[in-house]
Amino acid sequence: MAEFDQELDASGLNCPLPILRTKKALTALQSGQVLRVIATDPGSVKDFDAFAKQTGNELLESSEDGGTYYFRIRKN
């Protein structure tokens, strides 16, 4: 089984677009499904943490590899 149900590439986008696109993508998912987001905005690390805390969606992963950031969020 894949570690996520859907992927969103927000590379090259700056604040607040990665969060807005993520919110939109999550709306289309079922509760419990996982969205993986790829971003290049360094500010997104704190923003995804804050987004998860405030919306109740669970941040399963927040990692960085060579300037690219990966997040996995489970829809609540």
Place this chain on the structure above:
Amino acid sequence: MSDSKKLAIIATKGSLDWAYPPFILSTTAAALGYETRIFFTFYGLQLLRRKLNLQVTPLGNPGMPMPMAMDKWFPVLGTALPGMQAVMSGMMKQKMRAKGIASVEELRDLALEAEVVMIACQMTVDLFDFQQSDLIDGIEYGGAATFFEFAGESDICLFI
């Protein structure tokens, strides 16, 4: 009454740089589940025009970074030359695109899509002789009392 948090913003400025805070904050707040309303008054009404022509100006703004270190060799008076504002605005928009920053039009569309309620100040609409047809569809018109109706119940209230 819904139990979601509420954000109330007054948008009073009509330049390209000042167009961003109300739209960035309102779209993000909406994504976080806030019920969000923006009251546009005075120059802020420019942000509701169907066709936006927002500009930045280095005039009277020592904090604005100039491209190619122009501020080092270019006299301040030069920034007042005809056409300079359009050139600076074009450069700013180009830089924003290159950095993956959304256009004001795009953020405004996202705000409408996220059901951010936008209210045009009726008094300034009259003052500046705007027609409702000059402004985008899907907005409301009201006065100060309309603002307080939701601002009084807001968790966050910003004057921009």
